[in-house]
Amino acid sequence: MDDNKQILDPGPFFHGTKAKLNIGDLLEPQFLSNYQDKKSNHIYFTATLNAAKWGAELAKDRDGSDSKERIYIVEPLGDFENDPNVTDKRFPGNPTRSYRSKSPLKIVAELASWERHTDEEIHHMTSSLKKLSDEGKNVIYD
Secondary structure, three states: OOOOOOOOOOOOEEEEEOOOOOOOOEEOOOOEOOOOOOEOOOEEEEOOHHHHHHHHHHOOOOOOOOOOOEEEEEEEOOOOEEOHHHHOOOOOOOOOOEEEEOOOEEEEEEOOOOOOOOHHHHHHHHHHHHHHHHOOOOOOOO
16 A cells, blocks of 8 residues: 555454355455345455444355354455445445455454344344345445
8 A cells, every 4th residue: 555545444354254264365356245146346344343243144155055154354455445335325424434445355364253143133134135125226336
C-alpha cells in the first residue's frame, strides 16, 4: 500500500465461510460467492466478529457435507474499500466494518471457538433473505 494513503481500517480482519482452508492459503476473487451461484469479482471481509459470524452461518455449503462454519483471521494483501452492499444500502457509515478487495486475503489464523447466533436469529435472517430474494431485491453489487 502507498504510505501516503490513509488506512481505511487497521483490523484485525475476519472472513466467515464454510470452506476448509489452511494457514497461508489465499482467498481470491473470481471464485464462487459464499451467497450466490456466481463468481465474485471481490473477496469480502470484515473487522467485526458479529459480521464474520453471519458470513460463516449464511455461507452456502459447496460440497454438500453440511460443512463446519469457520471464521478465519485474514490479512488483506492489497487495497480494499467499504462494501457498498452494506454501507450504501443498509448501514450508512459502515458500522459493520465490512470491506471488499480485488486483491487476495491471506489466512493467518482460524478462530478456534466462537459463539454462534441463536437458531432463532439465524432463522429470522434466512427468512428475511428469502423474502428479499422472492422480491428480486437480493442483488449483490460486485
